Amino acid sequence: MNTSKNQFAAPVIVLSCICLVVSFALALTYKIANPIIVENQNRVAVAARKEVLSEADDFTQDEAITAETGAKSSDGKAVVEEVFAATNGAGYVMTVNTTSFGGALTMMVGVNAEGAVTGVKVTVHADTPGVGTKNFEPDYLAQYSGIASLTSAADVKKESAELASGGTFACISGASVTGQAIHAGVDAALSQFAAMGGAK
Numbered sequence: 001m002n003t004s005k006n007q008f009a010a011p012v013i014v015l016s017c018i019c020l021v022v023s024f025a026l027a028l029t030y031k032i033a034n035p036i037i038v039e040n041q042n043r044v045a046v047a048a049r050k051e052v053l054s055e056a057d058d059f060t061q062d063e064a065i066t067a068e069t070g071a072k073s074s075d076g077k078a079v080v081e082e083v084f085a086a087t088n089g090a091g092y093v094m095t096v097n098t099t100s101f102g103g104a105l106t107m108m109v110g111v112n113a114e115g116a117v118t119g120v121k122v123t124v125h126a127d128t129p130g131v132g133t134k135n136f137e138p139d140y141l142a143q144y145s146g147i148a149s150l151t152s153a154a155d156v157k158k159e160s161a162e163l164a165s166g167g168t169f170a171c172i173s174g175a176s177v178t179g180q181a182i183h184a185g186v187d188a189a190l191s192q193f194a195a196m197g198g199a200k
Contacts, residue, residue: 074187074191075184094109100181106123116147
């Protein structure tokens with residue numbers, strides 16, 4: 001009888017030891033790798049912020065502003081999730097969540113100290129390549145640069161704000177759902193800037 005018990009006990013003990021060793025190895029790997037992953041993610045995020053607010057030297061996050069407290073677009077579909085202030089006073093970068101044709105869309109909007117958009121960048125999306133993604137191209141997004149207010153925030157197809165070049169805003173036909181999502185994101189960012197006191 002004792003021999004039978006030993007035959008069952010030995011494999012259980014061996015498997016338990018293996019589980020403990022593997023668990024320890026995973027925990028150790030996580031402890032080593034996680035700070036590196038977080039640092040890389042932060043580096044990518046800072047680079048993206050500098051793309052939309054090139055005059056900034058570095059950024060500090062306004063911890064008081066979250067997805068629960070951030071400003072919303074006039075259509076309620078876009079909300080500011082984070083606000084980062086340039087440490088040299090050049091302006092702010094807002095991270096905005098909205099809904100596009102393919103689902104959730106995250107973007108960054110740079111706003112300078114005078115309240116004008118300095119850049120827009122889509123960072124996460126699930127839209128159809130070659131259709132909705134036409135709205136993510138630099139030439140299209142550059143239309144927002146220099147705009148301090150939208151003339152038709154609720155409908156990108158009716159937007160008529162004058163561009164820095166002197167022309168008027170042109171939306172991409174056949175991709176207006178994505179265009180509206182981006183438009184709502186810019187609207188939310190400008191609303192956030194106004195809520196924070198606007199240009200000083």
